[in-house]
Amino acid sequence: MKPFTYERPKDVTSALAMMAEVPGARFLAGGTNLVDLMKLQIEQPTQLVDVSRLPLGEIEETPGGGLRLGAVTTNSQVAADLRVRARYPALAQAILSGASGQLRNKATTAGNLLQRTRCAYFYDTTKPCNKRQPGAGCAAIGGIYANTAVFGASEACIATHPSDMAVAMSALDAQVEIASQDGQSRSLALEDLHRLPGETPHIETNLQPGEMITAVVLPPPAPGGQIYRKARERASYAFAIGSVAVVGGRVALGAVAHKPWRAKVAEQALAGGASPAEAMAAEMAGAQADGHNDFKLKLMARLGAACLTTTGAGDDQ
Amino acid sequence: MSSVKDWAAPTPISENRSGLIGKGVDRYEGRLKVTGSAPFAYEVEAPSKPAYGVLIASPIARGVVTSADIAQAQASPGVLLVWTPDNVPAQGERGAKINPRSQRGANPALADRVEHFGQHVGFVVADTLENAKAAAALVRLTYEATPADLIFEDNLAQADQPEGEEDVRVGDFEAAFAGAAVRLDETYVSPLQNHAQMEPCATTAWWDGDHVTVHTSIQMVKGGQHTLAETLMIPSTQVRLITRYIGGGFGGKGQAYDDLTLAALAARALGQPVKVAYTRQQMFQATIHRPAVHMRVRLGAQADGRLDAFALEAVTHCRREAPFTEHAANFARSLYAAPNRLTGHRLVKLDIPAAGPMRAPGEASGMLSLECAMDELAEQLGLDPVELRLRNEPETDPETGKPFSTRQLVRCMTEGAQRFGWDRRNPTPGQVRDGRWLVGLGMAAAIRGNFLLPAKAGVRIDADGTITLRQGMTDIGTGTYTILAQITAETLGVPLSQVKVELGDSDFPPAPGSGGQFGAATAGSAAFAAGMNLRKALAELATGDPNSPLYGDDPELVSFGGGNIAVDNRAEPLDRLVARAAPDGVYVEGAITPAADARDYSQHTYGAHFAEVGVDPDTGEVRLRRMFGVFAAGRILNAKTAMSQITGGMIWGVGTALHEYNEVDPRYGSFIAQDLAGYHVPAHADIVDLSAMFLDEVDDKANPMGIKGVGELGIAGAGAAIANAVYNASGARIRSYPLTPEKVLAALP
């Protein structure tokens, strides 16, 4: 094992400093993703800065009528919060559809957003992967792993982002609060947190090196029904092969892109009076399947339409 | 040699005076396991500080290791030893035997010829696991790759008859099929599956002079002992193999792997105990798997449903150098009547890890084909699927004409249909809805062979009355400890608390181990024989002891019960007798051998599965809603462990139908799923309402106790019942397992 140091800062300022001091340092939250990747030597941090005990574990009302989820609130805590369940049911559903009870007890809001892809070739270190080793090539292209992107894939990477929670947050127009190295804080729309792979699939987010997520802010939900539905290969404890979040007229899709995919074409079509089926057909017209993941086209069209019909977002309810 | 007739006489087991036989007593080792205090092979405490070994796997599928640079690894902190094909110590050649009575040949590790992706080509031992792992990453190996055959479907053309096997024909299948009023000709595909045991292969080894002791996770004690002796080229008597607890075997640990070989070799080289365990990824890539099978079923029936012609031809695959046939057609030879029959197997050789037995080998894959074909035929004929099977119930074994020892298939089906509410099934698919879910029912029959192998057991009674059964048997988590304790206690008429069971040691009287659902019948019969011999020895002891109240009695009239030995109303406690008359205790052995005429009977276990599923028309997801099975498997020894085995088998069937599969990457020869997040078996949420019942049965042709195996029967046919229910729910007839959302969605309108 490559030796690393472990630090447990008392506040955000010292956490940021510890990150800056040691090149190759990484934040550790629940550790449910990072530690697994370290065991496989896919991640080899030189220092772990454990943020899980920082005072960022609260869920608070915001002046604007929304909720602010501290970065280290656990997935279980958020999904069980009565305010979340009442006002953001799609978020609670999304979280509860992910992982297992034990994992959700450890997993945090920030860690969940920043979990890495489940591409099988990313996990198999005998295979070329641009995400693990920039320039090495991509074993998934021409491979047999089928849970890959149909939107926004590149010649360098066709992986998807595996989070359920992030898909609901995307439809909820969440904002991500970030503390920067220079002591400043800034805010990014969740939509802008993750990047498409392009030529640099190893750069997964628009966070600057050493920046820390301190909270996710949920604005008051858009009016209308909410739902999160997830298709998967078994009833529980499996990543999505396709998922849909609907919040009023907002639609986000999961397991189809390198980021939670906001279905803007569908949203516009709905706003223009299209039926759920028409809106999803319009969205999926922009998708590109590669022979292995073709099933996602039919799956997302149907699942999306079903979700929109249930929430009453289309006009053919 | 005995005859099955000898087994019909009353025994302490059939009399069951204290009622221990059949009782759902708790697991003998349950407390140790749930409190984490049962040491598995890797956790066994070594006599001195152990070192830790890490295996290095080949990233190519076929070729040779051309060079090895180990300098950097050797210089890495804590490293004690680095081996590659260049410098690994001499081992017996693969399959070679020097011990005259070895059951297995040598299994050398770290060959320079690579025969599959993930084959081990390097090994590092260090003072800590972390140091070994870090150093392993520094070993530089170069390879010369040669072309490899990796994909089953691409190589079907090279399918060949397995060596020494022939197709089995009865009557004239082709003519009867051509002339049949109703015909079905379909091909079903079952996927490659991995055992995915919780506990990985693991060994702790140390030497004492020229004797090696290994604690390892293996289903067959003698097989492992002999393999290691042959590999090390030493007499078997110098190898002591111990396997007390096994965290899942399922057939995948029937053989020895590189952890055993290399832990023993390294412990010898270092003069220090060594521990080696496989990683989760190595469990997929460097053990065996259940191969995929293509099964062509042809059925020719008369208009009333009676079969005239039946054929099941199975094509499967194995590793080029390790012949193994998944006998997916064998079960069908004894299932349905049809005068004209054809069954056979073909084999494709590939350069992927070895295929081998996995829980219910043959039936688990094979029944997925025929039991769907029968469902399809029933629909063609306008018959209920249960009725079609009833019309094809044979009176004697349909292939050999031998009498059945017992056969309650019809009762399993009729009883199951009634209890499940099969009459509520709408024969037209796609008619029943519950909310958005399409709901359907399906059924299938189950059959699985029953076997008895030779085995021994030893039992001793000590002066304090403790009775200890010792056997070189394994408990792979099925309940073997528990049923052996029950058999011993009931045979000797003592409470369970007075019985100890010690298993899994090559120094103990040998038993073949766990596999093929022969474990309980085989090991149990030997334990029963040992118990009967101890009764005899104690009867002679008491009746010959002037201080015993039984002195002078006829030993034949002695009875056992309540911890006492008695004749009429004269009795004394066993501990008093032994303490006085044999203060060093009494030890006897017993043995079982198959009856000379055992094969004159067609002997199987039977069952019927009934399933209700929901199909989500939006996503193609299938969810099991309800499943019920009725089984007949001889006398049941322990209601609780038998039920766990049978429902556990049914759950495997659910996984087979809906979740479990692996695929080989055509470019690399590696499996796509290499961990338990990617390789899906049913989660709790997949199994909401699943139950089973056993019919009363005693099979007096099976063994002296009339019991049969239950470990594998539950899988047989279970997946087909689910696939049939999916068809009934949705009209999607999918002949390629598992029925993933992707396949179901594609088949939905």
Ligand SMILES: Cc1cc2nc3c(=O)[nH]c(=O)nc-3n(C[C@H](O)[C@H](O)[C@H](O)COP(=O)(O)OP(=O)(O)OC[C@H]3O[C@@H](n4cnc5c(N)ncnc54)[C@H](O)[C@@H]3O)c2cc1C
């Ligand atoms: C078997 C299994 C099944 C799973 N199934 C699902 C599923 O179905 N759906 C699903 O959505 N997820 C699933 N997950 C993933 C799980 O949700 C994530 O592992 C978890 O959310 C990660 O959170 P964490 O706090 O443990 O993150 P960690 O592992 O601690 O960290 C993850 C990443 O986030 C970074 N990080 C953490 N906190 C911060 C911060 N405050 N600022 C900046 N960077 C930070 C870390 O440096 C690291 O790179 C599964 C995981 C497993 C192991």
Ligand code: SF4
């Ligand atoms: S898809 Fe992305 S993550 Fe997967 S192998 Fe290619 S580069 Fe790596």
